[in-house]
Amino acid sequence: MHCTNCSETISEQAEICPKCGVRTFKVKKYCHGCGKSVNENQEICVACGISLNGTNVEREPWLMAVLSFLILGLGQIIMGQTAKGLTILAVGFFIGFITVGISSFIIVPISVIDAYLIAKKKKDGKVVGEWEFF
Ligand SMILES: [Zn+2]
Ligand SMILES: [Zn+2]
Incomplete structure (x- = not known):
């Protein structure tokens, strides 16, 4: 900082x-x-x-993970990865619709882990690109 x-x-x-x-x-x-x-x-x-x-709420890894659990991609959107967060949300909904929600068991944990790790990087003072994952 x-x-x-x-x-x-x-x-x-x-x-x-x-x-x-x-x-x-x-x-x-x-x-x-x-x-x-x-x-x-x-x-x-x-x-x-x-x-x-x-x-630094947008840098609190656990908070971002919880938000991404509640609404897919929300943690990413709050951290400034708006396009990525919205894509996760849209893709999550689309695939979830096709697989009758089964894909949520994969997409939700990925979104949560990603939000946690991105927030951790930000907390460590690293620069994170808009489309950077994990
Ligand atoms: Zn000074
Ligand atoms: Zn500034």
Whole structure:
């Protein structure tokens, strides 16, 4: 992530920036997701869409897995993989319709595992492509 005070790249776990000594999320000068400069009144970063309040819900692997279990592809959509999430949803419905729902036993776990692993990658600070799986 980026320091919200000086935009320096710092560890995801860092509570205090080693460069400027300011507690992360205490000030809101830069986006912690992409490092672009933001306004104090902004709720989300307009450059990358991340919430600027320090709540990384879209990076919580278990939450994303549960969401993808409830609605196929939902976790992926929330994480910004919109086209991929919608494709999983559409394909899941289509194949599910043909196989009278039997395919759900395969597609749902795949979607859940994928959402979990993608969220984990994001949490580790890795860049994830829109169509990247697992
Ligand atoms: Zn800093
Ligand atoms: Zn950003």
